[in-house]
Amino acid sequence: MKRLFAVFACALAFGAPTSALAQFTGDQDLTHGWELRLGGFVAEKKASRNKGGDLWLAIGAERAFYETENLRTTLSIDYYGAQNIYSVPLCFNVRSTNADGLHVGAGVGLSLGHDIDSGMSALAYNLLLGYMTSAGTNPITVDLRYLGTNASHQELNGWSLTVGYRF
Known part of the structure; x- marks a missing residue:
């Protein structure tokens, strides 16, 4: 039942933007509206840190x-x-971003991964607190995110700190 709910939630999350895009008549230039980010991730579970180390790539x-x-x-x-x-x-x-550059957010989707024991797919979610510089047309972001899945005894859940570039 959990897996069925996760598949339904992901289908809804990815299907709604598709219909919205079909109705969109504005700028469809794919060279704008991107953010690329790089940083580190620290897993919550000690078993995960023992297997993969204290700091992972994000x-x-x-x-x-x-x-x-x-x-x-x-x-x-x-x-x-x-x-x-x-x-x-x-x-x-x-x-959501305020005038001072602080932003918050949340997301939901599908995770494809491998925990300590085996490969799996699961419901994924994230929570975000960050800051965006307002200098120039291509802002830099610094984000603290909580990333998680509903599977694997939370072995893939933890905190990520990244620096991003928007263009």
Whole structure:
């Protein structure tokens, strides 16, 4: 039942933007609206840190498909892991930014990964608190994210600190 719910939630998350894109009549230039990020990830579980080390690689790309002055809805793909323990979450996200450059957000989607024992797919989620510089047309972001899945005894859950570049 859990797996069915996870598949349904992911289908809804990825299906809604598709219909919204079909109705979109504005700029469809794929060279804009991207954010690329790089940083580190620390797993919550000691068993995961024993297997993959204390600090793992975190890398990601995010593409906005709807933006206002203070709100971005995006699709993202990330990778965080070390050795043969990793997660690749594909998420639908909502991000909000205030005038001071502080931003918060959350996302939900599907994670493809490998925990300590085996490969798996599961519901993925993220929570974000960050800061964005406002200098220039291509801002730099610094984000603290909580990344998690609903599987594997939370062996792939933890905290990520990344620096990103928007263009």
